[in-house]
Amino acid sequence: MAPIVPEFYRGKSVFITGGTGFVGKCIIEKLLRSCPDIDSIYILMRQKKGVSSEERLRDLITQKAFDLIHKQNPDNFKKLKVINGDITEENLAISEEDTRTLQKNVNIIFHSAACVRFDQKLKDAVNMNTTGTWRVLSLAETMEKLEVFVHLSTAYCRCDLDVLDEKLYKAVHNPRKIMDIVSWMDDETLDHLEPKLIESEPNTYSYTKAITEDLVCEYSEKFPIAIARPSIVTAALKEPLVGWVDNINGPTGLVIGSGKGVIRTMHCEPSYSADAISVDIVANACILIAYATAQDKKKEAQFYNLTLSGAIKLTWGKIIQLGEKWVNEYPFSVALWYPGGSIKSYKFTHQIDTFFTQTLPAYLVDALLFLLGKKTFMVKLQKRIQNGISVIQYYTTKEWNFKNSNYKGLRQRVTKEDDVLFFTDLSVIEPDTYLKNYVLGIREFVCKEDPSTLPRAKKLHMIRYFADRILKFVFLCLFAWFLYSNSSIFTSSVELLDNTLKSLPPINQVRAQDVITNCS
Numbered sequence: 001m002a003p004i005v006p007e008f009y010r011g012k013s014v015f016i017t018g019g020t021g022f023v024g025k026c027i028i029e030k031l032l033r034s035c036p037d038i039d040s041i042y043i044l045m046r047q048k049k050g051v052s053s054e055e056r057l058r059d060l061i062t063q064k065a066f067d068l069i070h071k072q073n074p075d076n077f078k079k080l081k082v083i084n085g086d087i088t089e090e091n092l093a094i095s096e097e098d099t100r101t102l103q104k105n106v107n108i109i110f111h112s113a114a115c116v117r118f119d120q121k122l123k124d125a126v127n128m129n130t131t132g133t134w135r136v137l138s139l140a141e142t143m144e145k146l147e148v149f150v151h152l153s154t155a156y157c158r159c160d161l162d163v164l165d166e167k168l169y170k171a172v173h174n175p176r177k178i179m180d181i182v183s184w185m186d187d188e189t190l191d192h193l194e195p196k197l198i199e200s201e202p203n204t205y206s207y208t209k210a211i212t213e214d215l216v217c218e219y220s221e222k223f224p225i226a227i228a229r230p231s232i233v234t235a236a237l238k239e240p241l242v243g244w245v246d247n248i249n250g251p252t253g254l255v256i257g258s259g260k261g262v263i264r265t266m267h268c269e270p271s272y273s274a275d276a277i278s279v280d281i282v283a284n285a286c287i288l289i290a291y292a293t294a295q296d297k298k299k300e301a302q303f304y305n306l307t308l309s310g311a312i313k314l315t316w317g318k319i320i321q322l323g324e325k326w327v328n329e330y331p332f333s334v335a336l337w338y339p340g341g342s343i344k345s346y347k348f349t350h351q352i353d354t355f356f357t358q359t360l361p362a363y364l365v366d367a368l369l370f371l372l373g374k375k376t377f378m379v380k381l382q383k384r385i386q387n388g389i390s391v392i393q394y395y396t397t398k399e400w401n402f403k404n405s406n407y408k409g410l411r412q413r414v415t416k417e418d419d420v421l422f423f424t425d426l427s428v429i430e431p432d433t434y435l436k437n438y439v440l441g442i443r444e445f446v447c448k449e450d451p452s453t454l455p456r457a458k459k460l461h462m463i464r465y466f467a468d469r470i471l472k473f474v475f476l477c478l479f480a481w482f483l484y485s486n487s488s489i490f491t492s493s494v495e496l497l498d499n500t501l502k503s504l505p506p507i508n509q510v511r512a513q514d515v516i517t518n519c520s
Helices: 005-009 021-032 053-061 064-072 075-078 096-103 122-141 175-184 187-198 202-216 251-259 279-296 316-329 346-369 377-394 405-413 416-421 431-446 453-501 506-520
Strands: 013-017 040-045 080-084 107-112 149-153 225-230 232-234 265-267 277-278 302-306 343-344
Touching: 005 279, 005 416, 013 021, 021 040, 021 075, 021 279, 040 053, 040 096, 040 343, 053 064, 053 080, 064 075, 075 080, 080 096, 096 122, 107 122, 107 279, 122 149, 122 175, 122 202, 149 202, 149 279, 175 187, 175 202, 175 453, 202 225, 225 279, 232 251, 232 279, 251 316, 251 377, 251 431, 265 346, 265 377, 277 279, 279 302, 279 405, 302 405, 316 343, 316 431, 343 346, 346 377, 431 453
Parallel strands: 013 040, 013 107, 040 080, 107 149, 149 225, 225 302, 232 277, 265 343
Antiparallel strands: none
C-alpha cells in the first residue's frame, strides 16, 4: 500500500500557533519534508517593532532544525506564510485581511502555543493558556473548510490523579469563570486567592492546562477535536537532527546545570519511573492524530496520552546514572566546576547538601569577586537554579500511570510505509544511546559548542577533575586537623577537670564524679 498520510495533507492548508516553539518547529519541519504536496502552512507570529514578516520567517528557517529541507527541497519554504498576531490579544490581533484568508483556506489547526513557565502568575498563565486557546477556538468556528483542531495539552494536566486515562476529566473550576475573574480582579487579591484556586495542581501551568481541556471540549460538536497530551518533551530521537533540542526546559536544564558543576544535589526518588518523549515522536503523533481525527469525524473530543507507559520502564536513577556517564564522556568547554554530587531521597538531606555544596560556595565566589572588584553573579544564579529545581522536583518525587492505548493504536491506522515515515514506536528507543545523543545535542545546539571543541573540552575537564580532587583532599586534611586540635583541647579539659576533682574533699569528689558519670 502506498503511504496515505501525505495524500491526506495534499493540497491542505494548516494553521499553527506556537510555530516558533520547540514542538511547533518540529511539526512544521516534518510537514514540509514528509508531506511535500501540502498547500500552505500559516504560522501565527507576534509582531516585533522594526522587524518585517520576511525577516522573522528567515530567522526561523535558518535554524538548524530546517537544515534537511535546505538540502533536499528549499522551494518548500515558499509554502510558509506568516500571520501577524498575538495569542494574548483580542481577536489574536490578526488583521481583517489575514482573518479572511484563514477563514477561507485553513483545513487543519495545530494549537501548540502555550506559556511553559511553571512559576508564571495565574493571570498571565490563564491569559496565555486558557483565554488564548479560546481566541483560537473562536477563530476556528468561522473557518469554512476546517476538518480538525489538534490541541496540545500535557500528560501532567491532572497531577492529583495517580492514573490518567485517555478521556476528559471535568475541570475543578469552570474555565470561563476563571477567565472572567482574572480579567477584572486586581493583582493583589488574585495573588492571595491563587494558592487556593490551584491547590489541586502543583503550579499554574498544570492548572491552566487542566481547565483549558474542558474549554476545548465545548467545541467538539462544531468541528472534530483531538487533544494530545505529551509527557516531558525532550531532544529529538532521529529528526530533524539526532539529539536536536533548542531550549533549557526540564531535563535539558538539569543536564547543563549538573554538567557545568553548578547543580550538586537533587531531591529525587531514584526508583520511580520517569516519563519523557522525544520531540520528533510528538510531532509525528500530532500529524497522525490530525489525520485519524479528520477521518473519524466524531462528535466528542479524542484524547491521546503521548507517554512511555507500557513501552519502556525507565527510572530517574537510571536516567541520572546515564546522564552522568555521558556528561563526563562529552564534557562542556565552559564549566564552573567538575560535575559531581548525588540525588537525595529525603528532602532534609537534600537541603543540607544544597547549603554546603551550592549556596555556601556561591557566597564565597561572590565575596571573592567583590574583593577583586568584579561583578558578582553566583548567588543570584544559584537562587534561580534552586527555584527551577524546586519546580522540577515535584515530578521526580511522585509517580504516575498514563494509559495510552489510543496513542499506541495510531500505528494500526496507517500503512507500514507511513508507520516508518511518521514513526511513533517507543519500544525501539535504547536509553543509553539516546542519552548519549541528548548530551551531544545539548552541547551543540543549546550551548553552541561545535563537536570540534571536544578534545579541548576533555583537557579542561581533566584539569577540573584534578582541581576537584585536590580541593577535597585539602578539605579532608583541614577537617582532620580540626578534629585533632579539638581532641587536644578536650584532653586538656579532662586533665583540668581531674586536677580540680582531686583538690576537692573526698565526699565532694564522689558526688562530682557521679554527676559526670550521669551526664555521660
